[in-house]
Amino acid sequence: MPLPLILARSKTSVLPTKTLQVNGFVCKDPMAVNADDFFKAAKLDQPRDTTKSKVGSNVTLINVMQLPGLNTLGISLARIDYAPLGQNPPHTHPRATEILTVLEGTLYVGFVTSNQADRSNKLFAKVLNKGDVFVFPQGLIHFQFNPVHDKPTVALAALSSQNPGAITIANAVFGSKPPISDDVLAKAFQVQKGTIDWLQAQFWENNHY
Incomplete structure (x- = not known):
């Protein structure tokens, strides 16, 4: 079109x-x-606050909800700020492939393949430096982590949907409302129900502000 x-x-x-x-x-x-409808003063050049995030990151997403002109165009954009040792925890985008560029700093990134015929799930991971690019295929679990103790990292991500969605794995599994039965999760993760109860009692926050 x-x-x-x-x-x-x-x-x-x-x-x-x-x-x-x-x-x-x-x-x-x-x-x-x-x-x-095609403009937003997003100030993506300015650092975001990561101090309020338990995982040490802040995702600023520009999608169709912030920019109506993106409707039907199949693209969106995100700035991601990582505190020292901060991460964007394992998550998926059900409607988008993501291509990420490091603007400043260092990131350890990776994604895990879907279930293979040999029942394996292979990890593809790299350490990225300023200017490096990495692709996360649509729907696959992926993550980013700043391994540096004293310097923040900034990345810019482009996504192939105007509304990519985000499912953070820990939040979805252990923080659902109402919670998933601990009988189900204990068997799925092969741990005691007490471990599941402890995990479900944690505060699972959303870093996609």
Whole structure:
């Protein structure tokens, strides 16, 4: 489609502009579209606060919820700030592949393959320095970790969806509301139920502000 759907329909379109949705977002009446739909003063050049995060990172996502003009275009962007020894913990993007570039600092990154025929899950990991690029395929569990004790790291990620979604593994498994039965999780992880109860009692926070 040469133009985003936000602009593509004419006055004579038979599509009901007030009800048509793409990925859950209503397409704006093309006669009401203006430059602000494609602009956001996001200040992505400025550092984010990582001190409030238990995992030591802060993800600033620019997706269709912040920038309406992205609707139907299949892209989004994120700035990720990592404190010294901070991480973006294991998570997946169910609707997007991610390509990440380190702007400052160092990162240890990786992703794990889906279940293989030999019942293995292979880890692909690298240490990235300033200017390096790494790709995380859609839907696979991946992570980033700043291994440096005294310097923060900053990265910029592009994602192949206007609404990529994020499922942080620990949050989803141990922090669901209501919680998953500890009988289920104890057997799945091959540990005692007391261990599961302790994990479920922790505060699992979202670093995607």
